[in-house]
Amino acid sequence: MNNTSILHIKEQKTGLNKRQKEFNLLLQNIEELNRLIPELESAYEEMLQRIPTDLNPLIREYQGFRAEIVHLMDRTYTNDLFRNAYQTKxxxxxxxxxxxxxxxxGFEDxxxxxxxYSDIDIETAIQLQQEQFKITDPAFLLESENKTEVPEEDEFHQLPEEEQQKIKAEQRADRIAAQIRAAKLHAEQQKTSKTVRAVYMDLVKSFHPDLETDDTEKVRRTDIMQQITQAYQENNLLKLLKLQIELERTDQDKLENLTKNQLNYYNKMLKQQVEExxxxxxxxxxxxxxxxxxxxQHANSRTTVIVKFNTNVNELKTEIKNIKIVLKNxxxxxxxxAYLKTYQIPNEKFPDDDDEL
Structure with a gap:
């Protein structure tokens, strides 16, 4: 972080004590985290930007070949080579x-x-899958004065499938909107961390101009409060601590002279900031x-993240080459x-003798 050199206790001939070492280590951790977090955020945003152009087209291409294979197996099903267990597979x-x-x-075709080939039609199969994850409490349907009234659970499941899907889609959209609103409110409320607010309030108590009667000192404190407020708005703990050390210790300009109690206080604040x-x-x-x-746990640098994303893209390209070969064969x-002879349906056994097949 910029302008934090004053917050580093320099080595002394007698060495640093435990609290001084802890102070330096905590500062290093904070500076590293303040460097790493924006770096990781940048990598995340880069991946999001590249998904529509670099990844999604490959996914669509790969799934398209899977669909071709399904159609191929459908066309080949009645071939004279395939009987009994082959057709079951x-x-x-x-x-x-x-x-x-x-x-x-979305391959509706x-x-x-x-x-x-299924004992139950696709719509029933989809409904059965949905019911496996069904929330039995009707409260999962959000209430809203401006929305269509949601039926009770039993009534809901008696509605046509199309109407059920429409209601669920409306509820999902409302939940997402509510989450966005809550996230924005939380972000505003948590714009500054608890640690920063604690240090900020200490400085306000000491340097607020309204607490001073002398006009000259009031002007000085007004300038100081502007610096304090700016650091607070930036959520910059190190800047606030720097100001606190400079302003409250005008008779001394070296961190080596901090008392035991002062170091304990600063270390406590720094630990909280590290945790946050x-x-x-x-x-x-x-x-x-x-x-x-x-x-x-492995996402510890932008390079590592982007390399992994690129690896995913390259692996998918390889999978596309492989599935094209499978389709051709x-x-x-x-x-x-030959493939079906070695393939086995999960949890089912078939005779190995080719004549039985």
Whole structure:
């Protein structure tokens, strides 16, 4: 951080005591966190900007090839090579892939294919999946004076699927809007940390111009309060501590002379600031992890984060090359059959003898 050199206790011939060493270490931690957090935020924003251009097109391309494979298996299902367990395996692969592509990637054209091989139609399958995660408390439907009245839970599930989806979409939008409003309010309320406010209030008590009767001193304190207020608005603890040390110790200009009690006080404030910054860093790291899959504890530099994102992009490109090869090979029924012979449906067993298949 700029202009914090005054807050570093220089080495002495007799060495530094425990509190002085702790003071220096805490300052180093704060300066490092103040450097790292914006760096990680920048990496996160860069990833968000690159997702629509660098990642999403590859995802769409890859899922498109998956959809082609589903159609290929559908066309090949009645081939004379495929009987009994082979067809059972094909039906399983078709329905599993089609369901994922329909629900998560919007391949609506696969609905007839899914229905062709599944015991239940796609709409019922989607509803069953939703019910697995259904919140039984009707309170999950937010109340609003300006919204359509939400039916009770039993009534809700008796509505047509289209109407249910419409209501849920409205509720999701309202929840998101409420979260945004709450986040903005919280950000305003937490613009300054508790530690910064504590130091700020100490300085205000000591240097507020309204507490001074002498006009000359009042002018000086007015200037001081402007500096204090600016540091407070910037949420800059180190700047406030620097001002506090300079202003309250005008007869001494070296940190080496801080008393035991003063060092204890400063170290307490600095520890609190470190804890707050560590929490802020972890929050950014977890946002990064959600985007690129990097374990959040490993997101400790912009370079590491961007390298991981680039690796994800390159791995997806490789997956696209591989799936194109698979698609090409499976257009030959005998090669698809060779794959099916070794494939096993999870938790199910099939005879190994080819004649039985």
């Amino acid at each position: 094909l039906a399983y692969l078709i329905t599993e892939s089609a369901f994922d592509l329909i629900v998560n990637y 696969l609905k007839p294919v899914y229905n062709k 910054l560590e929490a802020e860093k972890e929050a950014v790291q977890k946002k990064i992890a959600a985007v690129c899959g990097l374990p959040y 499976w257009k030959v029924p005998s090669q698809l059959k």
